[in-house]
Amino acid sequence: GESVGLHLPTLSVQEGDNSIINCAYSNSASDYFIWYKQESGKGPQFIIDIRSNMDKRQGQRVTVLLNKTVKHLSLQIAATQPGDSAVYFCAEILVKWAGANNLFFGTGTRLTVIP
Amino acid sequence: ETGVTQSPTHLIKTRGQQVTLRCSSQSGHNTVSWYQQALGQGPQFIFQYYREEENGRGNFPPRFSGLQFPNYSSELNVNALELDDSALYLCAYIRAATYEQYFGPGTRLTVT
Numbered sequence: 544g545e546s547v548g549l550h551l552p553t554l555s556v557q558e559g560d561n562s563i564i565n566c567a568y569s570n571s572a573s574d575y576f577i578w579y580k581q582e583s584g585k586g587p588q589f590i591i592d593i594r595s596n597m598d599k600r601q602g603q604r605v606t607v608l609l610n611k612t613v614k615h616l617s618l619q620i621a622a623t624q625p626g627d628s629a630v631y632f633c634a635e636i637l638v639k640w641a642g643a644n645n646l647f648f649g650t651g652t653r654l655t656v657i658p
Numbered sequence: 659e660t661g662v663t664q665s666p667t668h669l670i671k672t673r674g675q676q677v678t679l680r681c682s683s684q685s686g687h688n689t690v691s692w693y694q695q696a697l698g699q700g701p702q703f704i705f706q707y708y709r710e711e712e713n714g715r716g717n718f719p720p721r722f723s724g725l726q727f728p729n730y731s732s733e734l735n736v737n738a739l740e741l742d743d744s745a746l747y748l749c750a751y752i753r754a755a756t757y758e759q760y761f762g763p764g765t766r767l768t769v770t
Contacts (some may be wrong), residue, residue, distance in 0.1 A: 551698060574759050586660070586761030587749050589703065632700050636757050644712060644757060645691060648700030 551630060553653045560655075562620040566633035566649045571614060573635035578607060578618045579644070582629045590618070590631075620654075628656045662683050662762035664753055670768045675739050679765045681749035684729035689713070689752040690732045691759065692748060696745045706730055706752075736767075744769045 553592045554585040568576065574595050579587035591602045593609050593616075600607050606619040616633050630653050661684040671677050681690060690710045693701035700740040703716035707726035731749075736743055750759035763768050 560675070577757070584763065586750070586763050588660075589758055589763070594758070634700075638757075641760075645703040645716065645753075646701070646707060646759060647695075651700050652680070 547563055551592060551651045551653045555654065555655045555657060556623050558625060558656050558658050559561070562618075562623045562627070562654060564618045564620075564631050564652045566616040566618075566652075568614050568616055568633065568635045569647070570635060570637055571611070572637055573637040573647075575636040576607070576609060576616055577634045577636070578605075579632045579634060579648075580618075580627075580629045581632065592655065612657065623654075623656050623658045625658055629652055630654075659684065660760035660762065661747065661750075662722075664747075664749055664762040664765050667763070667767060668766045668768075670770065671739050672770055675768060676735065676737045677739060679747050679767070680731065681734070681735075681762055682750075682755055683751040683760070685751055685753075685760065686730070687751040687753060688730050689754070690726060690730065691750045691752065692695075692717070692732070692734045693748040694745045695748055695764070701748055704734070714762050739769045742769060743768050744749075744755045748760060 577592040578590040581587045593600045593607045604621045608617045630651045632651045634651045671749045691706040695701040705715040706713045710726045720741040725733045746764040750761045
């Protein structure tokens with residue numbers, strides 16, 4: 544399959560442990576943030592999103608934290624499983640009332656889960 | 659699965675040639691974006707189409723062009739290929755009234 548991100552920051556965790564993936568975003572005016580998971584040979588897959596007027600949002604086994612003061616976003620994965628191994632990207636959107644609401648992606652982090 | 663398909667899966671072209679990549683969705687969403695993802699990088703926005711019109715463009719030269727058809731499928735065309743155009747090309751359909759983008763599996767383009 545495809546190999547995505549050969550030179551990305553990496554994080555290795557033991558199966559069952561919690562994972563924390565961090566992201567620094569660039570635009571303090573961004574309205575919306577999304578975490579994506581990208582497995583080898585596939586396109587990015589939506590995980591969870593958060594609006595800029597929130598500081599925390601929880602999903603199934605995942606939590607996103609937003610710190611606008613330092614423009615930092617984190618993704619916490621509880622009880623990490625081998626199927627969580629992938630490259631994780633944060634993306635930001637500056638909402639426009641006309642024109643494209645395009646995503647700006649961060650560099651990504653490769654998560655490897657050790658069985 | 660996102661219901662977004664892209665063709666071809668892989669493609670090898672030589673410098674100076676032209677290429678057309680295709681994208682379609684089963685969802686009926688009318689807005690599609692194209693992204694270029696170089697190895698080791700996050701996807702970079704190329705342009706977006708809404709109801710057959712270009713609706714925004716990233717920092718890509720005019721030799722990158724696109725089309726959207728009445729059935730909302732889309733094409734990305736790249737003329738005068740350069741070695742640096744080698745990348746994974748992704749399309750994504752956008753769910754109306756949200757910012758959720760559903761990505762296809764991508765087309766891996768190699769320019770030699």
